[in-house]
Amino acid sequence: MDKKLKYFSIYIIIVVAVAFACSTHNPNSSSQSMNTYQVKKSTNKPDPDWKEADVLTRFSYPWEDATPPETSFQAMYDDDKFYFRYEVTDPHMLTYVDTNDKMEVVNSERVEIFFQVDEKLETYYCLEMDPLGRVLDYKAHFYRNMEFDWEWPANALNVNTQQTEKGYRLDGSVTLESLKNLGILKGNKMVAGLYRGHCVKLEGTNADLRWISWIDPKTPEPDFHVASSFGTMELVK
Numbered sequence: 001m002d003k004k005l006k007y008f009s010i011y012i013i014i015v016v017a018v019a020f021a022c023s024t025h026n027p028n029s030s031s032q033s034m035n036t037y038q039v040k041k042s043t044n045k046p047d048p049d050w051k052e053a054d055v056l057t058r059f060s061y062p063w064e065d066a067t068p069p070e071t072s073f074q075a076m077y078d079d080d081k082f083y084f085r086y087e088v089t090d091p092h093m094l095t096y097v098d099t100n101d102k103m104e105v106v107n108s109e110r111v112e113i114f115f116q117v118d119e120k121l122e123t124y125y126c127l128e129m130d131p132l133g134r135v136l137d138y139k140a141h142f143y144r145n146m147e148f149d150w151e152w153p154a155n156a157l158n159v160n161t162q163q164t165e166k167g168y169r170l171d172g173s174v175t176l177e178s179l180k181n182l183g184i185l186k187g188n189k190m191v192a193g194l195y196r197g198h199c200v201k202l203e204g205t206n207a208d209l210r211w212i213s214w215i216d217p218k219t220p221e222p223d224f225h226v227a228s229s230f231g232t233m234e235l236v237k
Helices: 003-025 102-107 176-181
Strands: 036-041 071-077 081-089 110-116 124-129 135-141 145-147 157-163 167-175 189-203 206-213 231-236
Touching: 081 110, 081 176, 102 124, 102 135, 102 206, 124 157, 124 167, 135 157, 167 176
Parallel strands: 036 071, 036 231
Antiparallel strands: 071 081, 081 167, 110 124, 110 189, 124 135, 135 145, 157 167, 189 206, 189 231
């Protein structure tokens, strides 16, 4: 083999090896970024211009071999609030309504955000929100020890919904102050889980739900109350 060709071949092998190593171990590699959502700062106060926000559509059925109905998530922030939006495809929007208690969200179509305080989930906070704008807010501790009488700090949470041609849109906001005081927002990052409970059948209080998640927690049975179902939200300018 010609010496120049031999050295060139060795050089190519080294370059490929280095590139592979970097993609595997670099924390900014694609495998890592898939579990990170960048929250952009809004330039349009008090209401964010959602055209400026990244659209997250990577939702799946982790426990089913099927394609879930379309679900998208967006988030933005300003000096005072963290804003979020869910766009959901659902022609039926099945919700259980009796006394309109917040626990009725459990038997309804809904989207969810869980906020982690610590890696062991000794404390985390949950928002489960249905197409009617009802919010099941609670504090929780590993494993599945829920305090349903807990409520998000007064005047720090706002949720509203709107029916669309394909389903519904849910817009919400929480104050940055409440996220900091609860130990959720640390610097410019917080760890959160994004989920959907898609209700396909409802008979009285018996709801048949299909569980949709941003991140596959790799659990044998449907379970969002584990650290592996959370990703990172990074507030960027």
